[in-house]
Amino acid sequence: MKKNRLLSIVVPAYNEEEALPLFYEQLRDVLDELPDAYEIIFVNDGSSDKTGEIIEGFAAENASVRTVHFSRNFGHQAALSAGLQRAKGDYTISMDGDGQHPPKLIPEMIRLADSGYDIVLTQRIEPEGKSSFKKWSSETFYKILNKVSDTQTLPGGADFRLMNRESLDALIALPEFHRFLRGMVSWIGFRSVILPFEVPERLAGKTKYSLKKMVRLASDAVFSFSMLPLYIGLSAGALFFVLALIEAIYVLSFWISGRSSSLAPGWSSLMFMMLIIGAILMIIMGFIGVYVGYIFQEVKHRPVYICRTAPSEKKSSEASEASDD
Numbered sequence: 001m002k003k004n005r006l007l008s009i010v011v012p013a014y015n016e017e018e019a020l021p022l023f024y025e026q027l028r029d030v031l032d033e034l035p036d037a038y039e040i041i042f043v044n045d046g047s048s049d050k051t052g053e054i055i056e057g058f059a060a061e062n063a064s065v066r067t068v069h070f071s072r073n074f075g076h077q078a079a080l081s082a083g084l085q086r087a088k089g090d091y092t093i094s095m096d097g098d099g100q101h102p103p104k105l106i107p108e109m110i111r112l113a114d115s116g117y118d119i120v121l122t123q124r125i126e127p128e129g130k131s132s133f134k135k136w137s138s139e140t141f142y143k144i145l146n147k148v149s150d151t152q153t154l155p156g157g158a159d160f161r162l163m164n165r166e167s168l169d170a171l172i173a174l175p176e177f178h179r180f181l182r183g184m185v186s187w188i189g190f191r192s193v194i195l196p197f198e199v200p201e202r203l204a205g206k207t208k209y210s211l212k213k214m215v216r217l218a219s220d221a222v223f224s225f226s227m228l229p230l231y232i233g234l235s236a237g238a239l240f241f242v243l244a245l246i247e248a249i250y251v252l253s254f255w256i257s258g259r260s261s262s263l264a265p266g267w268s269s270l271m272f273m274m275l276i277i278g279a280i281l282m283i284i285m286g287f288i289g290v291y292v293g294y295i296f297q298e299v300k301h302r303p304v305y306i307c308r309t310a311p312s313e314k315k316s317s318e319a320s321e322a323s324d325d
Contacts, residue, residue: 007031007038007110008089011097012079013055014045018204019098020054028062030103034110040065041083042097046073074305077179080159082305085172093162099203101160109162109195118190120162124199157182160197166190177304 009027013020031038042055042065052069059065068082080094091113095101101122109120159181163171167190174184 005036005091006089007034007036008087008092009038009040009106010043010080010083010087010092010094011040012043012045012076012083012094013047013051013097014073014076014079015047015049015051016097017047017050017054019202020051022203023097023099023103024058026099027103030106034107036091036110038064039087039089041068041086042066043068043079043083044070045076045079046070069308071306071308076159077181078305080181081179082307084163084168087168090165091162092165092168093160095160099201100199101158102197102200105160105195105197112193112195113162113164116191117193118164118167119185119192121185121192121194122158122160123194123196124158125196161185177302179304 009031011023011027016023027040031040040058040062042058044052044055044067052067055065055067059067066086068086070079070082084092084094091110093106093109095103105122109122112120163185167185167188170188170190171181171184174188176184
């Protein structure tokens with residue numbers, strides 16, 4: 001007997017044709033053992049391989065599967081947002097389809113939510129002795145972000161989480177164009193608990209999260225949740241103002257003591273100071289420019305993503321028109 005409760009699973013996918021069939025099999029094995037009704041929302045993030053065809057095959061075979069297709073690749077955070085906005089469940093779980101977010105944790109996540117937590121966060125635990133650039137860069141990023149931001153983000157956190165209806169509605173209400181969901185989930189508050197897990201190997205294929213995408217996500221996180229870059233510029237300006245004041249007092253002391261003749265023309269020091277001040281001004285202007293750029297993109301009110309009609313929807317529409325004729 002199914003409980004009168006719906007569980008939504010949101011899975012963004014980008015060029016995961018090799019991993020998705022294996023992941024879907026693992027996910028179904030777990031969900032079919034649960035007493036809850038469920039829906040699975042696959043979001044095709046503009047894949048160039050057969051990902052779209054594969055998830056349409058899932059939908060044709062299982063009425064509980066829904067599909068969303070982007071018109072192009074809008075990114076992982078946009079794909080997650082699209083799925084979360086369409087989720088109807090009392091509990092919604094977001095996870096990747098490469099197998100590194102193990103479906104076997106879902107029952108434990110539900111148990112924690114049933115015990116009173118609004119949000120169940122997961123935290124990656126890397127195997128002992130394993131060292132990689134991605135691990136080092138992730139640890140460094142979270143240390144810096146939590147130092148400069150008022151919103152504390154879970155180090156080693158993942159977009160593998162459970163949210164109840166109330167917390168998800170609060171998250172969906174946030175209108176940001178530049179989206180860093182881990183920070184946004186932390187910002188909305190609500191009672192949360194952390195579930196650590198060891199990251200398994202990918203089921204197939206290679207990671208699609210390039211260094212460029214990692215840097216872009218880090219930039220969105222820092223500039224969305226911190227004003228520190230502006231304060232750095234202000235602090236540097238204040239420091240050099242103090243140094244300039246000390247320099248003025250030093251030069252004035254030569255004039256007061258009658259030793260002005262010993263002051264040599266300081267062309268090199270003057271150029272040095274001009275270069276330093278110019279660099280500081282450029283840094284400050286650069287930071288301001290980034291914030292203005294973010295504001296510009298927000299005020300245009302462009303959508304975070306654009307969807308195209310799914311093949312299954314086209315067939316349904318054509319069948320409907322034929323029956324009307």
